[in-house]
Amino acid sequence: MNTRAALQHAERLCKQRQARLTPQRRRVLQLVIEADKPIGAYELLEQMRDGERRPAPPTVYRALDFLLEQGLIHRIESLHAFIGCAHAGTRHTSQFLVCTDCGQVEEVCTADLGKTLQQEVQRSGFLPSRPVIELLGLCQDCNKRTY
Amino acid sequence: MNTRAALQHAERLCKQRQARLTPQRRRVLQLVIEADKPIGAYELLEQMRDGERRPAPPTVYRALDFLLEQGLIHRIESLHAFIGCAHAGTRHTSQFLVCTDCGQVEEVCTADLGKTLQQEVQRSGFLPSRPVIELLGLCQDCNKRTY
DNA sequence: AAGGTGTTGTTACTTTATAACACCCGGGTC
């Protein structure tokens, strides 16, 4: 992901929505994007360290909450970690291919899957708000490497 | 879920597999099943309390690990909690409808969804091992109640 | 009896996340 472009995009989106992408929030977003793989809240805190002092956890969690609300990042439940959203600003249902070997996560977006889920769910009267779809396994590279 | 039947079924399965469903593991399984909604590890520990003394966390986590390996329970990642498996012993890919209001979780099993996922995933060369599919939202009852 | 394997008990600790309260800054209003 191109960090500069992503940050500019985020700024446009927030402006449109009158949401305040403050310097602190922007910085957290930048760190998440630059990590280019899921990064944990406490790892972020380390990267925000300034000399001796490191911000306290609520600092980063508040920024993360904001970024999640704005759809600028995703939370990977099975890893307790966060990654930049590859489709910020568009309505989409993501799935995440989580490599248990190298830790890389790919965000994919299968339209069919979203539909199938909707159908199943509507039949049972369930009203979905947030889907969590994560596939743990081996990415192509790590899979090859095991031969 | 019928607790007695489920426990008997679990015992049969473990016997077949030469896996040891010890009294302790059986007890944890029973507590998970009886809870009838997702239950956290520390809540289980409380229920295992005997007078003053409560077992230490590893006790329950080890039992939970065993039960997960045997496919007798599922872990709901988005809740950090565990529920009994509705299809123990059968190969299946489950989805979980998690009500954010009442906390109930329904395990559904849409064949199509599994297929769609497989296809998507194979195209990208990803080799899946464990799927995590959870839909947070409102169950039918809680949805109605909000009107 | 000796040794091996798997289960349990126990202590201590790490990692992840949140509650509660104080402070500060910018905008509008009197």
Add this chain to the structure above:
DNA sequence: GACCCGGGTGTTATAAAGTAACAACACCTT
């Protein structure tokens, strides 16, 4: 300007979830 209000931030403390490491035991095999 003085005031208030609301959102954002700083800080302390604590809760909740999960694991490492080692000792003890139980059962089976040789």
